[in-house]
């Protein structure tokens with residue numbers, strides 16, 4: 001199945017360039033969002049107020065590559081000719097000097113020359129925080145079943161009231177963590193951050209467990225028991241709660257604390273226990289810092305994005321419990337289905353204008369597994385992860 005046709009004929013026999021690509025090149029992963037018209041989706045194209053066709057129906061596709069394997073990403077873009085549809089315009093306006101892609105993230109600067117050299121494409125840089133906020137606002141307003149809570153293993157979708165969305169705290173857990181207070185479209189402030197994020201989990205985990213992939217490390221954590229390496233309150237208090245300050249005996253008193261007294265070598269610990277401890281330590285810490293920032297600004301809603309989460313139950317549970325525990329139930333942790341693609345979506349939207357008005361989501365549509373990304377071998381099989389096997393059905397209007 002072909003997904004990346006660059007030109008299609010609209011109802012007026014005009015060739016329309018319909019494929020459009022935007023990138024978010026982060027410290028760990030490159031995220032791609034691109035639009036394609038699907039011949040199977042033959043709804044009428046969007047019309048303007050006087051009934052003239054002024055856009056196209058299609059799908060947004062999502063893909064990701066490890067930043068360290070940027071050449072695979074370049075090959076994917078080239079093989080699928082994604083760059084041909086940089087903008088959204090009539091073919092006659094499309095000249096070679098418009099070979100550009102909107103790109104955000106640090107890599108948009110770092111790899112600018114590489115894109116020019118290998119694909120003859122210029123990266124038009126968009127600010128990373130602008131894009132994260134734009135992507136989050138877009139999804140929260142336009143996509144169905146985007147935000148959900150996760151408590152006691154239960155995922156519950158949250159109906160977002162568009163008139164009561166702001167303010168909220170956006171916590172993006174990528175390689176590092178950014179915390180952004182969002183007050184409206186384009187209105188935000190990056191209020192905090194921490195370097196203890198996804199890169200820390202993967203980096204330390206790799207060193208300590210010899211895992212070869214992030215997914216392997218994450219899978220390991222499923223089977224691990226953090227009590228083997230973390231010191232619990234009960235370990236210090238002779239099996240008892242420290243109830244005077246509200247600490248139960250099973251609360252972690254000191255992450256990795258047992259490694260001091262156990263008199264063991266690294267090899268004596270199970271990699272799965274290490275992975276579990278690490279995941280819990282980092283998720284808990286992020287949940288706690290997020291809550292403290294929400295408290296600083298009186299925010300009740302915290303949305304978590306970034307690929308560290310990966311729709312992983314234990315990660316979400318730990319973050320949600322931390323927020324719930326510290327806020328005494330006052331603040332709510334929410335997760336986003338398109339967690340890692342906020343920045344790339346923002347860059348995608350920025351093609352036309354910083355407004356969301358010309359991209360309209362119709363509905364989320366699951367694609368057959370083999371239909372979306374034929375040449376990308378980086379996709380993962382962890383459950384709950386958006387691996388390019390889903391797309392958003394949407395319409396793009398001409399500005």
Ligand SMILES: Nc1ncnc2c1ncn2[C@@H]1O[C@H](COP(=O)(O)OP(=O)(O)O)[C@@H](O)[C@H]1O
Nearest residue numbers: 026027028029174175198199202214306307308
């Ligand atoms: N396949 C993967 N390879 C590497 N890291 C992954 C993968 N999937 C999820 N991650 C996690 O996601 C983090 C990157 O998240 P992301 O939101 O893409 O941030 P960045 O923009 O910094 O790359 C990594 O540091 C790691 O914790």
Ligand SMILES: CC(C)(COP(=O)(O)O)[C@@H](O)C(=O)NCCC(=O)O
Nearest residue numbers: 026027174175176177178193194195
């Ligand atoms: C520098 C970054 C914005 C880069 O974004 P990333 O590639 O990690 O998604 C991010 O790593 C970050 O916010 N780090 C934390 C820095 C700090 O506030 O201490």
